[in-house]
Amino acid sequence: MAHEERFAETVTRFDPPVHHHLLIRAPNGEFLGTEDGRELAVFDHADDKTVWDATAGGYRHVVTGLTIDADPKGDGACRVRLGGGLVGADGSLSEAGAPFAPGHGPEKLPSESLREFRANGWVCLTSILAPETIDELHRVSCTGPYADHEFDRSRQPLSQTPALARQAVEPVSLWLLREYMGTNNIRLGHTPSFAILGRDDGARDVQGWHSDFPYLWGIGGRANGGGRIPVVPGDIVLGVQRNVCVSEFTKEGGATAFKLGSHALNSGPPEDWGTGNTYARRGYRKTHGLPYNGPDADIVEAPPGSIILYDSRTWHRAGVNRTEVRRAAILQAMIPGYVMPFFDTSGAYKAFRASPAHDQLDEQERREFQELMVHKIGGQAAITTDRELTELTRDSNQPASAY
Numbered sequence: 001m002a003h004e005e006r007f008a009e010t011v012t013r014f015d016p017p018v019h020h021h022l023l024i025r026a027p028n029g030e031f032l033g034t035e036d037g038r039e040l041a042v043f044d045h046a047d048d049k050t051v052w053d054a055t056a057g058g059y060r061h062v063v064t065g066l067t068i069d070a071d072p073k074g075d076g077a078c079r080v081r082l083g084g085g086l087v088g089a090d091g092s093l094s095e096a097g098a099p100f101a102p103g104h105g106p107e108k109l110p111s112e113s114l115r116e117f118r119a120n121g122w123v124c125l126t127s128i129l130a131p132e133t134i135d136e137l138h139r140v141s142c143t144g145p146y147a148d149h150e151f152d153r154s155r156q157p158l159s160q161t162p163a164l165a166r167q168a169v170e171p172v173s174l175w176l177l178r179e180y181m182g183t184n185n186i187r188l189g190h191t192p193s194f195a196i197l198g199r200d201d202g203a204r205d206v207q208g209w210h211s212d213f214p215y216l217w218g219i220g221g222r223a224n225g226g227g228r229i230p231v232v233p234g235d236i237v238l239g240v241q242r243n244v245c246v247s248e249f250t251k252e253g254g255a256t257a258f259k260l261g262s263h264a265l266n267s268g269p270p271e272d273w274g275t276g277n278t279y280a281r282r283g284y285r286k287t288h289g290l291p292y293n294g295p296d297a298d299i300v301e302a303p304p305g306s307i308i309l310y311d312s313r314t315w316h317r318a319g320v321n322r323t324e325v326r327r328a329a330i331l332q333a334m335i336p337g338y339v340m341p342f343f344d345t346s347g348a349y350k351a352f353r354a355s356p357a358h359d360q361l362d363e364q365e366r367r368e369f370q371e372l373m374v375h376k377i378g379g380q381a382a383i384t385t386d387r388e389l390t391e392l393t394r395d396s397n398q399p400a401s402a403y
Contacts, residue, residue: 006290006293007251007252007293007320007322008293008294008295009251009257009293009294009295009297009298009299010295010296010297010298010299011251011298011299011301012260012298012299012300012301013301013302014124014126014300014301014302014303014306015126015303016126016127016303017107017126017127019107020104020105020106020107020127021051021052021053021062021105021106021107021108021109022051022052022053022054022059022102022103022104022105023046023050023051023052023102023103023104023105023171024050024052024059024080024100024101024102024103025100025101025102025103025362025364026042026089026090026091026098026100027089027098027099027100028042028089028362028363028364029361029362029363029364029365030042030043030044030364031043031044031045031046031050031171032050032052032080032087032091032100033049033050033051033061033091034049034061034064034066035049036064037061037063037064037065037066038066039091039092040066040068040080040082040087040091040092041090041091041092042089042090042091044364045171045174045175045178046105046110046171046172046174046175047110047111047175048062048063048109048110048111049063051063051105051106051109051110052102052105054102055067057069057070058070058080058081059080059102062109063109068080068081068082068087069081069082070100070102073099076101076102076103077099077100077101078099078100078101078102079097079098079099079100080097080100081097087100103130104128104129104130104131105128105172106125106128106172107125107126107127107128110172110175110176113125113172113176114176114179114180117176117180117309118180120260120261121260121261121263121264121310121311121313121314122258122260122263122300122308122309122310122311122314123176123308123309123310124300124302124306124307124308124309125170125172125173125176125306125307125308125309126302126303126306127302127303127304127305127306128170128172128173128305128306128307129167129170129244129304129305129306129307130305131305133163133166133167133305134246134304134305136161136162136163137161137163137164137167137194137244137246137328137330138246138247138328139161140152140157140160140161140163140164140194141157141194141196141246141328143196143246143247143326143327143328144246144247144304144328147325147326155351155355156191156193156348156351156352157193157194158191158192158193158348158351158352158355158357159348159351159352159354159355159357160355160357161357162357162358162360162361162365164192164193164330164357165192165352165357165358165361165365165369166361166365167192167244167307167330168188168192168332168369168372169364169365169368169369169372170307171368173242173307173309174186174368176309177240177242177309177334180237180240180309180311181237181239181240181334181336182236182237182336183336183337183338185336185337185338186334186335186336186337186372187334187335187336187337187339187341187371187372187373187375188332188333188334188335188341188345188372188373189213189214189239189332189333189334189335189339189341189342189343190213190332190333190341190342190343190345191343191345191348191349191373192330192332193330194246194328194329194330195318195328195329195330195331196326196327196328196329197254197318197319197321197326197327197329198321198326199321199322199323199324199326200254200320200321200322203285203286204285204286205279205282205283205284205285205286206279206285206290206291206317206318206320207276207279207291207317207318208273208274208275208276208277208278208279208280208291208317209259209269209273209274209275209276209291209292209315209316209317210268210269210275210276210315210316210317211263211268211269211312211313211314211315211316212239212241212312212314212316212333213239213312213333213335213342214229214238214239214312214333214335214339214340214342215229215238215239215268215312215313216229217229217267217268217269217313218268218269218275218276218277218315219275219276219277219280237311237312237336238312238335238336238339239311239312239313239333239334239335239336239339240309240310240311240312240334241309241310241311241312241314241316241331241332241333241334242307242308242309242331242332242333242334243256243307243308243309243310243329243330243331243332244305244306244307244329244330244331244332245302245303245304245305245306245307245308245329246304246305246328246329246330247304247325247326247327247328247329248301248302248303248304249300249301249302249303249306249308249327249329250301251299251301251319252321252322252323253319253321253322253323253325253327254318254319254320254321254322254323254327255299255300255301255302255319255327256299256300256308256316256317256318256319256329257293257297257298257299257316257317257318257319258297258298258299258300258310258314258315258316259296259297259298259314259315259316260298260300260310260314261314262313262314262315263310263311263312263313263314265313266313268315269315272292273291273292273315274288274290274291274292275291276317279291290320291317293320299319312333337375340375341375344384344385345373345374345375346374346375346382346383346384346385347384348373349370349373349374352373
């Protein structure tokens with residue numbers, strides 16, 4: 001149905017942080033930290049144990065107050081000293097020491113963001129991606145300062161730059177996802193790629209309200225649990241959506257629209273809001289107008305490099321870009337390892353492994369990205385698609401898929 005009230009969504013605005021904490025990477029890409037405020041260690045995840053602030057001569061652990069000294073080495077690396085002794089690659093004292101790389105970290109302690117995530121079903125990690133990563137994502141997506149460049153369609157963006165994989169393995173967001181879904185075994189439901197939204201012309205088809213994979217309420221049929229996953233009571237979480245703001249997200253520029261908190265209803269969006277099923281009909285928007293966009297809906301405005309995590313049951317739809325500037329985002333469905341993926345990621349991952357982008361990641365980033373992209377049977381055999389069997393079993397009324 002048409003909605004006369006236009007673009008009246010309630011806005012929650014996140015401004016660029018005035019301060020960022022630091023993460024200090026070991027030579028293999030893991031994170032320097034401390035559990036007891038006395039001894040150092042390296043960890044394969046980034047929670048409160050690994051968060052630091054810069055001091056005049058080194059770094060201070062935010063939670064425990066432990067201080068370490070740093071001797072710059074050049075290229076952004078440094079030697080770290082604890083009590084006068086050099087720190088080795090595993091965090092223990094070492095005669096030779098090892099090069100560590102302090103870098104861009106979160107605005108808040110990860111535990112603070114986790115409390116918000118659990119309380120509200122969503123959280124915004126404001127400007128958490130490093131500026132150089134954001135710039136590279138703009139370059140490959142031909143947006144922002146590179147808007148006059150020509151998009152390279154000869155190969156997947158994933159194979160063109162390490163930045164697409166690097167944003168996917170941003171460590172604080174991964175820790176939050178694992179904690180929120182209650183498992184360390186998480187995967188990407190599809191290959192990371194860009195969602196670029198140009199100026200709306202007032203007539204083109206738009207997305208209706210829905211919940212995301214694996215639920216797909218509002219897309220798979222009836223609004224109340226009519227997607228792939230039926231309504232299941234309890235606290236189990238089968239998916240989290242991870243939206244990366246490559247461009248600034250604004251209401252006018254087409255930021256995602258939400259009904260924040262709707263995940264707790266454990267049901268799909270109402271038909272009178274205009275569901276994904278309804279607005280999937282070609283030409284429907286031109287005839288009937290936009291889906292619901294009144295004050296009961298929400299827009300999250302955030303600066304470039306922010307990551308918005310939200311429970312996949314949350315009702316949402318794509319925004320409407322009313323500016324001349326193309327909005328770039330990376331939309332990722334994150335699922336527990338026991339949920340089948342939405343699309344096959346194997347081909348894209350094999351192409352990435354063969355590209356120079358793979359070798360530009362550190363050991364920790366490569367390990368994490370492989371874990372996210374490769375789905376396995378029994379934890380051993382990698383899964384891919386069988387195109388012949390797919391064709392043999394395809395319903396004659398079902399259109400062929402690119403996957």
